[in-house]
Amino acid sequence: MARRAISLLLPQWSARVFSVELERAPSYFSIGLQGKHRGDEDVPRVFSKVQNYERCYSLLVCGGDRIRLAKCYGELQEKLRRHLPPECVLSPMTSFLPNVKDSLIKGYFVKDNSQSPSASEGLLRDLIQNDPVLVCSYSRGEDGQQWTQRLWSPDSQTHIDMSKASYYVVPSEAPEYHPSTLNIINSDVFYSLEEACEVLKKCGDIIPEAASVMELLPSRAEARSKPDFPVIVIEGLDATGKTTLTESLRAALGASLLRSPPQCLSPMRPSFDREPPLIRRAFYALGNYITAEQIGQEGTKTPVIVDRFWHSTAAYAIATAVTGAVSDLPAEGSDVYRWPTDLLQPSLVVLLTLDPEERKRRLRDRGQGETQEEQELDHNQLFRLRVEEAYRRISGPACVTVDASPSADQVLRQVLLLIRAKCHL
Structure with a gap:
């Protein structure tokens, strides 16, 4: 060979x-x-x-x-x-x-x-x-x-x-x-259920958990219409207040709260996190499709709040694949920022932003272990800037940025105003 x-x-x-x-x-x-x-x-x-x-x-x-x-x-x-x-x-x-x-x-x-x-x-x-x-x-x-x-x-x-x-x-x-x-599409970021499935199908003999993931997938890939109720995604780096905000929004709106990757994939995550980027990214891409299926079910009954979705999967993958300065990222409007045509589109995506030093202070106060990518965010300013810029460039829908530095109540009020204006709740 x-x-x-x-x-x-x-x-x-x-x-x-x-x-x-x-x-x-x-x-x-x-x-x-x-x-x-x-x-x-x-x-x-x-x-x-x-x-x-x-x-x-x-x-x-x-x-x-x-x-x-x-x-x-x-x-x-x-x-x-x-x-x-x-x-x-x-x-x-x-x-x-x-x-x-x-x-x-x-x-x-x-x-x-x-x-x-x-x-x-x-x-x-x-x-x-x-x-x-x-x-x-x-x-x-x-x-x-x-x-x-x-x-x-x-x-x-x-x-x-x-x-x-x-x-x-x-x-x-x-x-x-x-x-x-020039190598990102369907290698670092996946743009259809079929492309991500193709990777995991070939991993069955080397990763036993791949079969379990495949069993959880929707039966077919198709462009999905909006649920009856709005779907609001909350994005942001760790320690920007996503968990606090999503819990508060659930209570304020009487909404369902989902997370991506979904809880059902938690037992498999350690195995896939040890795999090379191609396999790991395919796993997380499929997590979005499982979450989308759950959104479709819950969205017939109540508004749905989602803690992270495709924006996170794509932004981290793009920022990891492309080293160097923000100027090295694909230009705005590039196909790498387009939303997958067969993935449910949310009604609103809120991106929480925070001063880097304040975010690090909050992480220290939480005393929780960091993922490899979170450690890279702390040690590599260029990586953090690439992640944040990739978030901003993703379209279909684009993120609405909200400053997360005020108190949790103030951030909640600001996001509720956004939801009522854009989602008519």
Whole structure:
């Protein structure tokens, strides 16, 4: 499988761009024919940062179906962390054809400063023999600046150059679109019940809980008409007051209160949270469809309040897939922000916002454990800004932002005014 993947990639290899995560933002380089090195301006940023490292490697996961690729990508990280010498530093990386959809290949970049390359290279040789992994090594030239890329053969214990030519790494301008944005649709965010189901159907042999999730799904996917009563979704980061507000709205409006993901999926969440993004995102997408079925049932009798819905699923997935600044997100109006055509649309979506320091104080006061994404929100300001902006860009319907810093009673009064104005309650 790895040999076939290489044969498919080789004709396009020199057209590919490589991206390595440095300081939470992508740094790009490409490859070119060997030529005279003209100075520091010809050294890609990622290599100008590795002057203290003797060797570097890239590992790209390619070949096979996307379920196998997703699992292999997650398992590869664990193998590298467990078996590489402690002197090695690991960074996420990708390879892609600029502005070409679904050309993204994910992997890792390894900086190696161990005393002997044998431990690292022994592991890498084992990987290319047994896993769908493409390995390249990078060596520094005699001038100490120019770096050369060489591709390893999957059926040889030595590495070879490509097409009998020498290649060296050169800087590459950032592409028009962040590379991950061309890979989001139905990989990080799902836009139909059918697409999300397709992922879980293929997971039955590796995740026993997948069958249980499938049994809970609606019998068919279809565009749903509005229930008889309004449906109000409350969105926001943790500790913005969603639980307090939703409980108060239930009492004030005599409404039903639902949550997404629904309670029936709680026993399965720990298993899926350990899975790679493709599988984990499909699971949470299906949770929205189960919640939508519950909304349809409750909405025939009373107004329905929903604690998080599709906005959360999409906003966190988009912000995780696209690293870097807010400007790297897909532009407003992009298809990645569109509402799924077969998912029930709420009457109103309220997004609670809060000053970051106040939100962190509330989290500390609650004394509850944080999810991995919540920890990332606290440690990475850019991630928080991307999540908040993704929330704002989702349409069908768009969020109405409400400041959650006043007292709970004041926030409740403001939201009730919104509901009465927009939902005629």
